[in-house]
Amino acid sequence: MLQSLFDQLHAVCDVPLPNARSLPGELYQSPEFHQWERQHVFAADWLPVAHVSQIPEPGDFITIDLLGEPLVAIRDTDGTPRVFSRVCPHRSMDILPPGHTSGRLTKTAARAPLPESHGHTRFLQCPYHAWSFELNGRLVACPEMQHTCAFDRADHSLRTFATTLWNGFLFVNFDATAPPLAPDLTELNDFLAPWQPEQMVVVREQDWECDFDWKVMVENFSETYHHLGAHHSTLQPLMPAKRNWTEQERRRYLHSHLPFTDRYAASIQSALDTGDTTATFPIQTGLTEAGMTHWHIIIGYPLFLLLTAPDSWAWYRIDPIAPGKARLTTHLLVPASTRDRPDFPDLLKREYAKLIAFHLEDMEVCAAVQRGLQSRTSQPGPLSHLEMPVWLFHRYLAARTRQTWPTDDRPAALSQSPTA
Numbered sequence: 001m002l003q004s005l006f007d008q009l010h011a012v013c014d015v016p017l018p019n020a021r022s023l024p025g026e027l028y029q030s031p032e033f034h035q036w037e038r039q040h041v042f043a044a045d046w047l048p049v050a051h052v053s054q055i056p057e058p059g060d061f062i063t064i065d066l067l068g069e070p071l072v073a074i075r076d077t078d079g080t081p082r083v084f085s086r087v088c089p090h091r092s093m094d095i096l097p098p099g100h101t102s103g104r105l106t107k108t109a110a111r112a113p114l115p116e117s118h119g120h121t122r123f124l125q126c127p128y129h130a131w132s133f134e135l136n137g138r139l140v141a142c143p144e145m146q147h148t149c150a151f152d153r154a155d156h157s158l159r160t161f162a163t164t165l166w167n168g169f170l171f172v173n174f175d176a177t178a179p180p181l182a183p184d185l186t187e188l189n190d191f192l193a194p195w196q197p198e199q200m201v202v203v204r205e206q207d208w209e210c211d212f213d214w215k216v217m218v219e220n221f222s223e224t225y226h227h228l229g230a231h232h233s234t235l236q237p238l239m240p241a242k243r244n245w246t247e248q249e250r251r252r253y254l255h256s257h258l259p260f261t262d263r264y265a266a267s268i269q270s271a272l273d274t275g276d277t278t279a280t281f282p283i284q285t286g287l288t289e290a291g292m293t294h295w296h297i298i299i300g301y302p303l304f305l306l307l308t309a310p311d312s313w314a315w316y317r318i319d320p321i322a323p324g325k326a327r328l329t330t331h332l333l334v335p336a337s338t339r340d341r342p343d344f345p346d347l348l349k350r351e352y353a354k355l356i357a358f359h360l361e362d363m364e365v366c367a368a369v370q371r372g373l374q375s376r377t378s379q380p381g382p383l384s385h386l387e388m389p390v391w392l393f394h395r396y397l398a399a400r401t402r403q404t405w406p407t408d409d410r411p412a413a414l415s416q417s418p419t420a
């Protein structure tokens with residue numbers, strides 16, 4: 001059965017882009033395919049959990065649930081960001097269960113509004129039998145264990161996973177033997193550097209329950225052909241679909257460009273020259289021309305979704321909870337200098353409203369696509385050349401069915417750059 005689903009996947013994407021089609025609906029609802037994704041896609045790759053700005057001070061933490069794993073990202077006393085399992089090494093209680101208030105919002109309240117998942121604490125204490133852990137995960141106190149045989153506190157630290165920090169984002173990998181992430185993303189470093197990614201700050205985050213599969217969200221985020229329909233009055237006038245193009249295939253990510261109209265590009269330049277903030281946040285200085293005149297979409301396979309604009313970033317984190325169901329957390333990031341402006345609350349209100357306007361357009365189409373995929377009339381449809389990111393994403397999945405990575409087993413697809 002799984003092999004038949006793989007065959008259907010290969011049939012639509014192991015072909016040149018002009019022959020490529022969308023995925024069969026079954027792949028967005030099959031429990032078997034979802035189980036395979038959990039074991040061979042998500043559990044084998046690096047998954048984003050937090051941005052360092054969400055835990056700025058020692059003791060700051062954020063709870064994250066990812067693929068059924070309760071996690072906490074916390075800033076250690078020495079300033080190191082760490083990720084631990086929230087599963088207590090005593091009898092497996094979630095040490096920071098929903099609604100548990102100990103340690104939450106004692107200090108970070110000053111930076112409110114923050115979701116319930118954020119908090120600050122001097123140490124982590126399991127609410128069940130009061131075992132306490134230092135911020136580096138070490139067990140420091142556990143009452144009434146003196147008669148227990150061969151008990152050594154050093155053996156019962158909070159468990160952790162392979163963790164890496166890349167451009168301010170913390171990633172985990174549930175496979176301790178996984179190859180590192182950074183070497184496959186080095187080409188992005190120079191491009192992202194002018195924004196000073198580790199100095200960016202998350203200023204808004206919001207959770208969304210999604211009645212659609214994680215792949216529907218990745219496809220929607222990656223392609224901008226839909227500016228013609230879903231965003232015809234919001235994004236299409238600024239970034240017309242037909243100008244969009246996608247870079248060559250990469251092993252671990254895809255990178256797509258959304259060039260601005262000349263008029264919009266001129267208004268961005270003018271906002272930079274004059275410091276005008278009537279239509280955007282302050283424009284980041286020092287950007288390359290491509291950074292100034294395009295939005296950029298980056299998908300770090302499988303679940304890291306990043307959009308760069310000259311004044312801000314949007315970062316989407318997905319938790320694929322079941323076939324056809326996902327939990328999405330959207331984040332807006334700006335440079336710290338923007339956040340520290342006295343007029344920032346007003347700017348944020350205005351800019352966030354714009355972001356939500358087109359996000360809601362996306363949420364609506366994603367839910368409608370999932371409903372369509374579940375129909376008996378659904379079938380793989382032909383892709384436009386503007387949907388190259390969708391094809392690349394499918395080629396990533398196909399590579400994973402062969403236990404390899406894009407570009408390792410076949411030549412990389414070429415860039416669509418107009419200057420290539």
Ligand code: FES
Pocket residue numbers: 088089090091092093126127128129130131
């Ligand atoms: S389960 Fe955590 S202290 Fe007992």
Ligand SMILES: [Fe+2]
Pocket residue numbers: 220221226230231358362
């Ligand atoms: Fe969209």
